[in-house]
Amino acid sequence: MDPNSDNPNIQPTKYIVSKKMDDLFFTVYEIYQFILRFFKEVFIPPYEFKEIIHQCYEVGYKSLPLISLTGFITGVVFTNQSRPSLANFGATSWLPSLISIAIVRALAPLVTALIAAGKVGSNMGAELGSMKVTEQIDAMEVSATNPFKYLVVSRILATTFMIPLLVMYTAFVALMGAYLSVHSNEQTSFAMFFSQVFDSLSFLDLFSTSFKSTVFGFTIGVVGCYCGYNSTKGTEGVGKAANSAVVAAMFLIFVEEIVIVAIVNAFR
Amino acid sequence: MIKEQKAIDRNNPVISIRGLQKAFGSLHILRGVNLDVYKGENLVVLGRSGTGKSVLIKIISGLLLPDAGQVNVLGQEVAELPSRELMELRLKVGFSFQNSALYDSMTVRQNLEFPLVRNSRNLKRSQINDEVESVLDAVGLLQTIEQMPSELSGGQRKRIGIARTLILRPEIMLYDEPTAGLDPITCIEINNLINEVQEKYKTTAIIITHDLTCAKETGDRIAMLLDGQFAIQGTFDEVFASDDLRVQSFYNYNFTE
Numbered sequence: 001m002d003p004n005s006d007n008p009n010i011q012p013t014k015y016i017v018s019k020k021m022d023d024l025f026f027t028v029y030e031i032y033q034f035i036l037r038f039f040k041e042v043f044i045p046p047y048e049f050k051e052i053i054h055q056c057y058e059v060g061y062k063s064l065p066l067i068s069l070t071g072f073i074t075g076v077v078f079t080n081q082s083r084p085s086l087a088n089f090g091a092t093s094w095l096p097s098l099i100s101i102a103i104v105r106a107l108a109p110l111v112t113a114l115i116a117a118g119k120v121g122s123n124m125g126a127e128l129g130s131m132k133v134t135e136q137i138d139a140m141e142v143s144a145t146n147p148f149k150y151l152v153v154s155r156i157l158a159t160t161f162m163i164p165l166l167v168m169y170t171a172f173v174a175l176m177g178a179y180l181s182v183h184s185n186e187q188t189s190f191a192m193f194f195s196q197v198f199d200s201l202s203f204l205d206l207f208s209t210s211f212k213s214t215v216f217g218f219t220i221g222v223v224g225c226y227c228g229y230n231s232t233k234g235t236e237g238v239g240k241a242a243n244s245a246v247v248a249a250m251f252l253i254f255v256e257e258i259v260i261v262a263i264v265n266a267f268r
Numbered sequence: 269m270i271k272e273q274k275a276i277d278r279n280n281p282v283i284s285i286r287g288l289q290k291a292f293g294s295l296h297i298l299r300g301v302n303l304d305v306y307k308g309e310n311l312v313v314l315g316r317s318g319t320g321k322s323v324l325i326k327i328i329s330g331l332l333l334p335d336a337g338q339v340n341v342l343g344q345e346v347a348e349l350p351s352r353e354l355m356e357l358r359l360k361v362g363f364s365f366q367n368s369a370l371y372d373s374m375t376v377r378q379n380l381e382f383p384l385v386r387n388s389r390n391l392k393r394s395q396i397n398d399e400v401e402s403v404l405d406a407v408g409l410l411q412t413i414e415q416m417p418s419e420l421s422g423g424q425r426k427r428i429g430i431a432r433t434l435i436l437r438p439e440i441m442l443y444d445e446p447t448a449g450l451d452p453i454t455c456i457e458i459n460n461l462i463n464e465v466q467e468k469y470k471t472t473a474i475i476i477t478h479d480l481t482c483a484k485e486t487g488d489r490i491a492m493l494l495d496g497q498f499a500i501q502g503t504f505d506e507v508f509a510s511d512d513l514r515v516q517s518f519y520n521y522n523f524t525e
Contacts, residue, residue: 046389131371139369142329143383143436144358150386 034226038156041149048154055158059120063166066115071170074111075177078102083185092186096196099178105205108171110257113216116163117249121224124155125245128228129238137229152229156221163217164210171209208264215260216253223249276309276488282440282472283328288337290323297323299496300337305440310466310473312487314480314507316518319493321476322366325442328474329363330354342439359387362433362471366445368425370417376428377413380404384435403431406468407461423454427461434469441465441473447482459485480519492518 015022079099086092128151131137140147179193224245231241281304288301297320305311315321326332327339330346339346344357371379380400384391391399404410407427417425426446433441446462447455459482465471475486483490484504491501494514500507508519 046386134367134372135365135369136371138326138331139363139365139371139432140382141331142358142361142363143387143432144355145383145386146355 030230031222031226034152034229035222037148038153038222041146041153042157044149046149048150051150051154052157055154056162058123059116059155059158060162060165063116063119063162064169066119067112067166067170068173070111070115071108071173072177074107074170075099075103075174075179076181078107078174079178079181083181095182095186096178096188096193097200099182100175100197100200101205103174103178104171104201104209106257106261108174109167109209109212109216110253111174112163112167112170112213113220113253114250116159116166116217117220117223117253118246120159121220121245121249122242124221124224125227125231126238126242128152128225129231129241130228132229132231133234133237148229152225155225156218159217159221159224160214161217163220164213167209167213167216204264204267208260212257212260215256219252219256220249223252276306278306280307281305282307282342283474284338284340285324285328286338286340288324288327288339289335290320290327290332291335297496298327298334301493301497303491303498305472305474307472308466308470309488310462310475310486312475312477312483312490313493314478314483314490314518315493316478320496321478321493322444324493325363325444325474325476329358329361329442331363359436360439362436362438362441364426364430364433364441364443364446366448368417368429370425370428370432372417374417375413376404376409376415376417376420379417379428380432380435383432387436399435403435404428406434406464407431421454423450423457426450426454426458430461430465434465437469438471441471443473443475443477445477445479446475447477447479455479455482456485458482462486 016025079095082098082102083092083095086094086098128137131151137147137151140150175194175197179188179190182188182193183190227241227245227248231237233240283303283305285301285303288298288303289296290298301324303311313321313324323332327334328341328346330349333347341357342360344353346354346357349357370376371382374382377400380403381396384396384399401410401413404413407430409424409427409431412420412424412428417428420428430441430443430446443462446458450458462473462475463486466473473486475482477483487504489501490504490507491498492507492515493499494512499512500510500515507515510516
């Protein structure tokens with residue numbers, strides 16, 4: 001006799017397409033619900049201002065050394081790699097324009113977002129995953145605290161606010177690296193370099209970069225928190241949550257980059 | 269030592285469960301559980317691992333939803349409560365986790381302040397400090413106030429977990445395996461603490477355990493969960509005087525190991 005035959009709630013498992021496809025659609029639906037819950041909770045008091053500021057510090061300030069280094073290297077290397085091609089046409093004077101467009105439109109947002117996905121996303125996945133499997137999230141819930149608001153909303157807001165600021169900072173550091181390279185090779189002055197940099201940028205460039213960075217920040221926060229908040233299976237689940245947070249966030253950042261660039265180019 | 273029997277009002281249950289069912293996938297854990305818990309009593313739920321004891325108290329606290337049946341806590345149907353009302357109910361129902369579930373990035377003081385600050389936003393700093401020190405004193409661990417959870421022993425973590433629950437002054441305490449993984453001396457200390465909490469804070473408690481010594485020392489009444497239902501209920505002696513072979517084997521296993 002089936003030991004569960006007396007339970008009317010248990011039905012044999014049926015899949016709509018296949019187990020993997022059903023799981024994929026179910027995950028997409030869960031993320032959709034997760035985002036909806038974020039927008040619902042973000043406007044309802046009480047507001048966890050202290051935790052939001054703490055998370056902004058974690059996401060923003062603590063990423064500065066890594067972002068500074070990678071931003072600077074990106075500026076220097078991109079300038080050095082671009083110079084020979086322009087030199088073939090005697091167009092090295094165009095370097096500041098080329099560099100500014102490349103850095104502001106694409107490199108700064110992408111480099112910052114990818115580094116943040118690796119550093120911040122994995123941290124969120126692991127931290128929330130660990131809290132989940134050790135029942136700390138349940139402990140918050142039973143002590144009449146809304147863990148979603150305290151843990152998830154604060155983190156998503158922090159990444160959404162801080163990634164655009166980090167992108168601006170990365171762009172500045174990368175341009176400084178590029179300037180040092182240009183100045184040492186072409187003897188271009190600081191004023192001349194930055195005059196060319198700003199002349200070649202339009203309002204649309206700055207707007208699209210800000211918008212893109214905000215979307216990247218939101219994505220990193222949502223993916224990191226979703227993976228951690230829904231992790232299962234003990235310590236193995238924590239590792240998986242951290243890994244999934246990085247991989248999924250990086251993948252989505254590239255997809256969003258393609259889509260946003262296509263939309264912005266339609267307005268040029 | 270068997271706990272001294274107290275006069276308990278058996279007319280007004282604070283927790284009333286009828287026909288509770290819960291399954292995980294194809295695994296049917298609870299199969300029509302009926303239970304009443306009366307004001308002021310310590311009810312011990314005994315059963316082997318995996319029989320759904322923890323699931324039962326997670327449903328009572330609203331952490332899990334039942335598949336079928338009614339769970340009435342302090343006059344409210346838990347599964348039907350909107351989130352705001354559920355939050356208010358949770359202020360009256362404390363939950364002590366098996367692994368303590370202390371927030372490992374916070375000190376003991378911050379762990380205790382956390383629920384208090386979020387649920388009593390008008391408290392002054394001095395009042396918060398007094399409350400924290402008072403409950404820490406009640407569990408005998410005032411000296412650990414600035415320590416991190418990682419610096420505490422298993423027994424101390426259990427006590428801090430109980431203190432964090434007590435700080436909201438709950439009417440009902442749910443203890444999930446309070447003595448699991450502890451040495452015999454610490455087990456006795458935790459059992460004494462559960463009894464002290466009952467006396468000092470006038471709580472009603474459900475204690476989930478498979479430790480018969482804990483059951484004997486803390487329980488006013490024992491309910492034995494077997495095959496997804498409460499097979500037998502009564503005092504410790506009444507339960508283990510039963511002819512049910514499953515009950516006898518549970519007793520023999522515990523006391524002959």
